[in-house]
Every structure is written in structure tokens, then in C-alpha cells.
Amino acid sequence: MAKLTVKDVDLKGKKVLVRVDFNVPLKDGVITNDNRITAALPTIKYITDNGGRAILFSHLGRVKTEEDKEGKSLAPVAKDLSSKLGQEVVFVPATRGAELEAAIDGLEDGQVLLVENTRFEDVDGKKESGNDPELAKYWAGLGDGIFVNDAFGTAHRAHASNVGISENVDKAVAGFLLENEIAxxxxxxxxxxxxxxxxxxxxxxxxxxxxxxxxxxxxxxxxxxxxxxxxxxxxxxxxxxxxxxxxxxxxxxxxxxxxxxxxxxxxxxxxxxxxxxxxxxxxxxxxxxxxxxxxxxxxxxxxxxxxxxxxxxxxxxxxxxxxxxxxxxxxxxxxxxxxxxxxxxxxxxxxxxxxxxxxxxxxxxxxxxxxxxxxxxxxxxxxxxxxxxxxxxxxxxx
Incomplete structure (x- = not known):
């Protein structure tokens, strides 16, 4: 593959933005199939093992109205991911704002943070799925210039959380899952x-x-x-x-x-x-x-x-x-x-x-x-x- 991968960048001490695919099926708040979470683990562990601070973005389902947000929070995913990683995953129930920024600033090397469902940004117009330039620039600014795309499931869509962030960072690289899918x-x-x-x-x-x-x-x-x-x-x-x-x-x-x-x-x-x-x-x-x-x-x-x-x-x-x-x-x-x-x-x-x-x-x-x-x-x-x-x-x- 002629693209940079996560192995091609220095991660130590960096706030690393990561697009994962945690669009998992939920029933009554319980994950019924966690394959996509498991598939993302090698990339997340590589980042944390190499001193990076992993800031994860994912969507969950389709969200167009406030009512659609019901049952679509990534909170259950954060809990499952914490168990799989064997460490606490900081979950922020927001897609932007002071709470998110403070939580990211408080991260230490090797820690993981999960941002709330990116599709919540679609409630007031298609900011996420429409690749809103202002949102993409904001999300890109939360990191230190490195973006890792490991969400093959959304790679055929030009959204703010993948293409938008890529266009606003120094280096946008492939994670292991994306690399393997392409290979x-x-x-x-x-x-x-x-x-x-x-x-x-x-x-x-x-x-x-x-x-x-x-x-x-x-x-x-x-x-x-x-x-x-x-x-x-x-x-x-x-x-x-x-x-x-x-x-x-x-x-x-x-x-x-x-x-x-x-x-x-x-x-x-x-x-x-x-x-x-x-x-x-x-x-x-x-x-x-x-x-x-x-x-x-x-x-x-x-x-x-x-x-x-x-x-x-x-x-x-x-x-x-x-x-x-x-x-x-x-x-x-x-x-x-x-x-x-x-x-x-x-x-x-x-x-x-x-x-x-x-x-x-x-x-x-x-x-x-x-x-x-x-x-x-x-x-x-x-x-x-x-x-x-x-x-x-x-x-x-x-």
C-alpha cells in the first residue's frame, strides 16, 4: 500500500486522533456483536504502547433528529473497550466543547479517550456525514497533527471524521485494520x-x-x-x-x-x-x-x-x-x-x-x-x- 501507516509516525507524547468503526449492534444498551471493537484493538494498543494518547472517533447508527439519539450513545462501547484493553477508557458524552477539550488536555501518555457518537453532529444539518469543513477543522485541532484511519467500514464515505480530519492534519495514516483490508x-x-x-x-x-x-x-x-x-x-x-x-x-x-x-x-x-x-x-x-x-x-x-x-x-x-x-x-x-x-x-x-x-x-x-x-x-x-x-x-x- 502506497500510503503511510501508523508504523511510519512518531507517536510518543502525541495526542493521536483515531477513526475507528464501533458501529456495533446494541439491544437494550448491551452490545450483541463486538467483532468491530476487537478488530480495532491492535491499532489502539500500538498507539498506547508507543506512548501515544489515543483519541477515538466513531459513529453508531444513523442519527438525523434528537429522537434518533436515543440508544445511540457510545457509552456501552467505552465500557466494553475498557474491559478489552484492561485499562480505563475516558468517555466524553460530547462531540465538541469545553468538557471534551479539558478531558483531552488531561490525557497522559498511553491513555485512551472515546468521543461521543460523531453522528450526533448530524442533528442540526449533516455536519459529520456532509463533511462540514468547520467541524473537520475543529476535530483536527484536538490532536497533535497525526490522524490514524482504522475504520474501513466508513472508508467509502467522505465524512468529517475521516476525510475532513485527514485534510487538516500534518499526517493522515492507515491503522492495521485498514491496511489489512486493503491488502x-x-x-x-x-x-x-x-x-x-x-x-x-x-x-x-x-x-x-x-x-x-x-x-x-x-x-x-x-x-x-x-x-x-x-x-x-x-x-x-x-x-x-x-x-x-x-x-x-x-x-x-x-x-x-x-x-x-x-x-x-x-x-x-x-x-x-x-x-x-x-x-x-x-x-x-x-x-x-x-x-x-x-x-x-x-x-x-x-x-x-x-x-x-x-x-x-x-x-x-x-x-x-x-x-x-x-x-x-x-x-x-x-x-x-x-x-x-x-x-x-x-x-x-x-x-x-x-x-x-x-x-x-x-x-x-x-x-x-x-x-x-x-x-x-x-x-x-x-x-x-x-x-x-x-x-x-x-x-x-x-
């Missing part, structure tokens, strides 16, 4: 060890047009599963029953198939049900066609076998999007089958591009068997599309 995803797509197989699932073709087009150029094969299968089926005149379809994307699906030169590989059967919820019958289709009155909710056993053969021998695999409604045990066999095929490849760099695929791997017990699981759904999608991420572009060149 795994971008390098896998731009300079893959071949054969390179991409696997795309999810419900809509429209969500992944750019990804499909980019990967058809880069990958040796692109396997398609999930709900978007049926838009491709219908584009070819195959019966899809009541399956999900994007009628306005049929021509596009046909065009993608035609220009793929055989690289785009579709399922050959489905697991179908007579309703999405409250169904009374579940069965495998004979072939591609879905029976009338039924809808496809997972790839079928023949497709699992076919996809396993296509994945066999791969040295780089990028996967984004489950093969079916994996949250339901009746429709998770396709996703499990594909994961089994990926993790059984020797010496293969296997990467999950965040979102539902990451949730599937974690929830189904496969997390530690992949080379890398991205922490950012939207950001990883844009990297897979070949786009430049604003948060990354704003960092200081080496």
Missing part, C-alpha cells in the same frame, strides 16, 4: 494468484452490477447464487415461479451473460418452498425451472456439487453474498456447501467481502477458516467494483 481485498482483485474464483450472492442484481462487471474482467470464474439467480433465469426464459425478480434488470442480466464468455456460472437447481414464511412444502427442483406457486430460496444439491467443482483448485477466492436465506436452517445448505468448498482448498487466499456473507461465516462457525473476513460491507463492495475509497485516498502518500 487482502484490493490485492486479491488486482493481483490475484490464479485460478481466481469470485462468488456473488444476495438478492438483487442491481446491488452488484459494478461488482459483477469488474470481476468478469478480473476473475477466471464468477459464480452467481442467491435471489439474483432468478433475474438471470428469467432473462433466459426459464420459469421462476414466484421467485424474487427485478423486471427492470432483465436486459442487463442478458447482456452480462452474453459478454461473460462463459465466465458467469449460474446454479442448475434450487431448493424451493411454497411460501417465504409459513411454507408447508420444501423440495429440490428437478433442474433450473422453479415450479409455479413456489419460490427459490437456496441453491439446490446439484448446484452445490457444481459450484464445488468450479471452486476446486482455486488459489484466490472472493465471496460476497450468501447462496440463499441462510438464517433459516431449511435454506442454508447452499451457503454451507460453498463455504466447505472454499475452506477445503489448500494454499488458497479466501476472502469474505463483509455484509451477510461475513454474518453467515461467523454464525455458522466458519470464521476462523477463512484468510480474511472484511469488517465493511459497503466499502468492500466498492473495492470489489474497483472504485477508489475517499477515506483511503485522503491518507498521506509514502
Amino acid at each position: 487482502y481485498i484490493q490485492e486479491a482483485v488486482e493481483a490475484p494468484v490464479r485460478p481466481f474464483v469470485a462468488i456473488l450472492g444476495g438478492s438483487k442484481v442491481s446491488d452488484k452490477i459494478g461488482v459483477i462487471e469488474n470481476l468478469l474482467e478480473k476473475a477466471d470464474k464468477v459464480l452467481i447464487g442467491g435471489g439474483m439467480t432468478y433475474t438471470f433465469y428469467k432473462a433466459q426464459g426459464i420459469e421462476i415461479g414466484d421467485s424474487l425478480v427485478e423486471e427492470d434488470k432483465l436486459d442487463l442480466a442478458k447482456e452480462l451473460l452474453e459478454k461473460s464468455n462463459g465466465k458467469l456460472i449460474l446454479p442448475v437447481d434450487s431448493k424451493e418452498a411454497n411460501a417465504f414464511a409459513g411454507y408447508t412444502e420444501v423440495k429440490d427442483t428437478e433442474g433450473e425451472a422453479v415450479d409455479k406457486g413456489f419460490l427459490g430460496l437456496d441453491i439446490g444439491p446439484k448446484s452445490i456439487e457444481k459450484f464445488a467443482k468450479e471452486i476446486d483448485g482455486a488459489k484466490t477466492v472472493v465471496w460476497n453474498g450468501p447462496m440463499g436465506v441462510f438464517e433459516n436452517p431449511d435454506f442454508q445448505a447452499g451457503t454451507i456447501g460453498v463455504m466447505d468448498a472454499i475452506v477445503s482448498q489448500p494454499d488458497c487466499k479466501s476472502i469474505i467481502g463483509g455484509g451477510d456473507s461475513a454474518a453467515a461465516a461467523i454464525n455458522l462457525g466458519y470464521a476462523d477458516r477463512f484468510s480474511w473476513i472484511s469488517t465493511g460491507g459497503g466499502a468492500s463492495m466498492e473495492l470489489l467494483e474497483g472504485k477508489t475509497l475517499p477515506g483511503l485516498a485522503a491518507l498521506t502518500e509514502k
Whole structure:
């Protein structure tokens, strides 16, 4: 990566501004998944171990009104982070002002402070998400000229707490998580060890047009599963029953198939049900066609076998999007089958591009068997599309 990283700057005695991604799920004030907090620990510890004073910024959820602030405070995150670091994390329930400034001035080397939810600044106009220059300059002025961006999950957005601060400090550098995300995803797509197989699932073709087009150029094969299968089926005149379809994307699906030169590989059967919820019958289709009155909710056993053969021998695999409604045990066999095929490849760099695929791997017990699981759904999608991420572009060149 041609950007400075946290290892390239002197941290001792410095007030170091750090953008982390603590946008974690909360239920009744309790964190239900702390993976993003854990992922930020190496960078935070490196800063404190090297004598820096870490001042952390993060958003939590979407905040547009005063009512939206309810249940969106980062106070529970500060408590969890304190436990993980084994030291007190100073939490300031403000995003600017005298209380925040005094707390920062009172920090000693090796201490950590967490600022309140940056999105609270969006209540009076989009100051955070709109990259308000005055706010960005204010936040940048709280430190000593060093900004560490370790929030890959927001790197595809130009906000005050990432791009704005970057533009107002001496050095804006990447943290370890951001560095790893770029190394795994971008390098896998731009300079893959071949054969390179991409696997795309999810419900809509429209969500992944750019990804499909980019990967058809880069990958040796692109396997398609999930709900978007049926838009491709219908584009070819195959019966899809009541399956999900994007009628306005049929021509596009046909065009993608035609220009793929055989690289785009579709399922050959489905697991179908007579309703999405409250169904009374579940069965495998004979072939591609879905029976009338039924809808496809997972790839079928023949497709699992076919996809396993296509994945066999791969040295780089990028996967984004489950093969079916994996949250339901009746429709998770396709996703499990594909994961089994990926993790059984020797010496293969296997990467999950965040979102539902990451949730599937974690929830189904496969997390530690992949080379890398991205922490950012939207950001990883844009990297897979070949786009430049604003948060990354704003960092200081080496």
C-alpha cells in the first residue's frame, strides 16, 4: 500500500486522533456483536504502547433528529473497550466543547479517550456525514497533527471524521485494520494468484452490477447464487415461479451473460418452498425451472456439487453474498456447501467481502477458516467494483 501507516509516525507524547468503526449492534444498551471493537484493538494498543494518547472517533447508527439519539450513545462501547484493553477508557458524552477539550488536555501518555457518537453532529444539518469543513477543522485541532484511519467500514464515505480530519492534519495514516483490508481485498482483485474464483450472492442484481462487471474482467470464474439467480433465469426464459425478480434488470442480466464468455456460472437447481414464511412444502427442483406457486430460496444439491467443482483448485477466492436465506436452517445448505468448498482448498487466499456473507461465516462457525473476513460491507463492495475509497485516498502518500 502506497500510503503511510501508523508504523511510519512518531507517536510518543502525541495526542493521536483515531477513526475507528464501533458501529456495533446494541439491544437494550448491551452490545450483541463486538467483532468491530476487537478488530480495532491492535491499532489502539500500538498507539498506547508507543506512548501515544489515543483519541477515538466513531459513529453508531444513523442519527438525523434528537429522537434518533436515543440508544445511540457510545457509552456501552467505552465500557466494553475498557474491559478489552484492561485499562480505563475516558468517555466524553460530547462531540465538541469545553468538557471534551479539558478531558483531552488531561490525557497522559498511553491513555485512551472515546468521543461521543460523531453522528450526533448530524442533528442540526449533516455536519459529520456532509463533511462540514468547520467541524473537520475543529476535530483536527484536538490532536497533535497525526490522524490514524482504522475504520474501513466508513472508508467509502467522505465524512468529517475521516476525510475532513485527514485534510487538516500534518499526517493522515492507515491503522492495521485498514491496511489489512486493503491488502487482502484490493490485492486479491488486482493481483490475484490464479485460478481466481469470485462468488456473488444476495438478492438483487442491481446491488452488484459494478461488482459483477469488474470481476468478469478480473476473475477466471464468477459464480452467481442467491435471489439474483432468478433475474438471470428469467432473462433466459426459464420459469421462476414466484421467485424474487427485478423486471427492470432483465436486459442487463442478458447482456452480462452474453459478454461473460462463459465466465458467469449460474446454479442448475434450487431448493424451493411454497411460501417465504409459513411454507408447508420444501423440495429440490428437478433442474433450473422453479415450479409455479413456489419460490427459490437456496441453491439446490446439484448446484452445490457444481459450484464445488468450479471452486476446486482455486488459489484466490472472493465471496460476497450468501447462496440463499441462510438464517433459516431449511435454506442454508447452499451457503454451507460453498463455504466447505472454499475452506477445503489448500494454499488458497479466501476472502469474505463483509455484509451477510461475513454474518453467515461467523454464525455458522466458519470464521476462523477463512484468510480474511472484511469488517465493511459497503466499502468492500466498492473495492470489489474497483472504485477508489475517499477515506483511503485522503491518507498521506509514502
